[in-house]
Amino acid sequence: MKFRESQLALPLAALFVAFFVAPLLVLIGLSLSGEPELEALSLQQYVKFFTDRFNYSILWSTILLGVKATLVCLVFGYPIAWICARSSPRWQSVIVFLVILPILTSVVVRTFSWIVILGRHGVLNKTVLWLGLADEPLDLLFTEFGVVMVLAQVQLPLMVLPILTVLSRTDPNLADASKALGAGEWRTLWRITVPLSLPGVIAGCILTYAACVTAFVTQTLIGGARLIYMPLHIYQQAVGANNWPFAATISVIFMVAVLLVVWVLNRLARVSRGFTHA
Amino acid sequence: MHSRHADWEALSLRWVFGALAAVAIVFLVAPSLIVILTSFTSSYSLKFPPEGLSLRWYAALADAHQMQRAAWNSLLVAFWTTLISVVLGTGGAIAIARSRAVWARACDLLFMSPLLLPALAFGFAALVYIHLLGFQPSIPFLVLGHVIVCAPFVLRTSIAALSQLDPALLDASYSLGANWWTTFRRITLPLIGRGVGAGAFLAFMASFDNVPVSLFLADARTEVLPIHLWQQIETNLDVRTAAVSGLIVIATLVLMVVAEKFAGLTRQMR
Numbered sequence A: 001m002k003f004r005e006s007q008l009a010l011p012l013a014a015l016f017v018a019f020f021v022a023p024l025l026v027l028i029g030l031s032l033s034g035e036p037e038l039e040a041l042s043l044q045q046y047v048k049f050f051t052d053r054f055n056y057s058i059l060w061s062t063i064l065l066g067v068k069a070t071l072v073c074l075v076f077g078y079p080i081a082w083i084c085a086r087s088s089p090r091w092q093s094v095i096v097f098l099v100i101l102p103i104l105t106s107v108v109v110r111t112f113s114w115i116v117i118l119g120r121h122g123v124l125n126k127t128v129l130w131l132g133l134a135d136e137p138l139d140l141l142f143t144e145f146g147v148v149m150v151l152a153q154v155q156l157p158l159m160v161l162p163i164l165t166v167l168s169r170t171d172p173n174l175a176d177a178s179k180a181l182g183a184g185e186w187r188t189l190w191r192i193t194v195p196l197s198l199p200g201v202i203a204g205c206i207l208t209y210a211a212c213v214t215a216f217v218t219q220t221l222i223g224g225a226r227l228i229y230m231p232l233h234i235y236q237q238a239v240g241a242n243n244w245p246f247a248a249t250i251s252v253i254f255m256v257a258v259l260l261v262v263w264v265l266n267r268l269a270r271v272s273r274g275f276t277h278a
Numbered sequence B: 001m002h003s004r005h006a007d008w009e010a011l012s013l014r015w016v017f018g019a020l021a022a023v024a025i026v027f028l029v030a031p032s033l034i035v036i037l038t039s040f041t042s043s044y045s046l047k048f049p050p051e052g053l054s055l056r057w058y059a060a061l062a063d064a065h066q067m068q069r070a071a072w073n074s075l076l077v078a079f080w081t082t083l084i085s086v087v088l089g090t091g092g093a094i095a096i097a098r099s100r101a102v103w104a105r106a107c108d109l110l111f112m113s114p115l116l117l118p119a120l121a122f123g124f125a126a127l128v129y130i131h132l133l134g135f136q137p138s139i140p141f142l143v144l145g146h147v148i149v150c151a152p153f154v155l156r157t158s159i160a161a162l163s164q165l166d167p168a169l170l171d172a173s174y175s176l177g178a179n180w181w182t183t184f185r186r187i188t189l190p191l192i193g194r195g196v197g198a199g200a201f202l203a204f205m206a207s208f209d210n211v212p213v214s215l216f217l218a219d220a221r222t223e224v225l226p227i228h229l230w231q232q233i234e235t236n237l238d239v240r241t242a243a244v245s246g247l248i249v250i251a252t253l254v255l256m257v258v259a260e261k262f263a264g265l266t267r268q269m270r
Helices: A005-031 A044-051 A053-085 A089-104 A107-118 A123-131 A144-169 A172-180 A185-213 A216-223 A230-240 A244-277 B002-039 B056-063 B065-097 B102-115 B119-132 B139-164 B167-175 B180-209 B225-235 B239-263
Strands: none
Touching: A005 A244, A005 B065, A005 B102, A005 B119, A005 B139, A044 A053, A044 A244, A053 A089, A053 A144, A053 A185, A053 A230, A053 A244, A053 B002, A089 A144, A089 B002, A089 B239, A107 A123, A107 A144, A107 A216, A107 B002, A107 B225, A107 B239, A144 A185, A144 A216, A144 B002, A172 A185, A185 A244, A185 B002, A216 A230, A216 B225, A230 A244, A230 B119, A244 B119, B002 B239, B056 B065, B056 B239, B065 B102, B065 B139, B065 B180, B065 B225, B065 B239, B102 B139, B119 B139, B139 B180, B167 B180, B180 B225, B180 B239, B225 B239
């Protein structure tokens, strides 16, 4: 009467093997092909990538972009989660609603609104001029600063939600005990609350970082054509230059770079969990 | 003396965190508000604050046939993506939610990996793959590509809902003679329905908004809305873009309120 529930995963697993794993394997195969005839197995494309400064400077600036945007998200995201965790259930719903509003709004639309805000005659420049902080409009669009700002706004919810999950599961008695034993609020924060929430912080960092480095729309619309990051590099090689083997190589290198960072953060998460249980 | 120091500490922490959180909330909400206000401008330029208010750009959308076709394509793709993601994702969730077996962990990792891997690289890989098989990009392939990146949302919320489900309820149902299907329909589904619903909503929004996969898998004739808008913004900033954007923000807000009411969206996201 009771069939095996594990069989219910088969359709999804089949789809993933046929349309996710297989394409990625084909991609790796293509990246290993030689230049004129696409048959020989060679590392030619990889050599080409790593012997050209232009390529790995793009890789490096993409990784750095992800790190910067993730740090901005952490600085602003942790306080939201912290305040939300100690609000009444009603306020918690309101705050979470406001936090997820941007992530559900179309990325193109969100990025578009930032063009209105950051442009030379945009809201931000008008405010800066009005306050007398600068004599002429600042260049915010098409700069790395602009890209980091917008990425941080677009991906902030991914940082807040995992931290909130961990913080609202933390026993409030621990913080109270720390205060009863004479530790001040700041000391309690650094010694009790933050270490206990580290798994959430790291989970948030993983999601934010992975989303920031691959945010093609935001990177191209705010960064413009001069600031090239890995996704645009792949797109230009694949569609613009029609050089599929090289685009495949860039894609594989990009994926490995993202997974490496995720793997390191995951190791840290495991260490931090052991640390909090000790 | 000590207590005054403690008061100051508590106050300073609350002030610093309160200020950062307040800035962050403004930072999160302001762009959406600015889009809505800008879309009601009466002038030809995208100035904020707008010089005058009118609905003329919304009216202009009635003649924007290319945009309408793109919007229709996006809705169609998002509909099929959501349907397939919900059916396959709920099945997958039931299979792996309560299993501690190695294969279940491996499946979980596999099904979640599209959220971490660069979607643009996957989109390109899918294009190379269907070319190798001798096909051209088309709407069915576009939907399949979207399912890969959207099913994880359904899976995540369904697994969370299943982990709240008391297994004793299922045992009770079986011992009273109900078969698997009846138990699923009468016990499991009603109890995890809100989780599945929230996941479906997230999957729909993710598909409607997807650029990286659509960029490679949409054929030349089927343009989807986010790519159409992306190209509009890159080439000529048309004020109609602001009107569509305003419309999208308002529709998102309405759908979120509905999802909050029926699926407890904010509770599912935590």
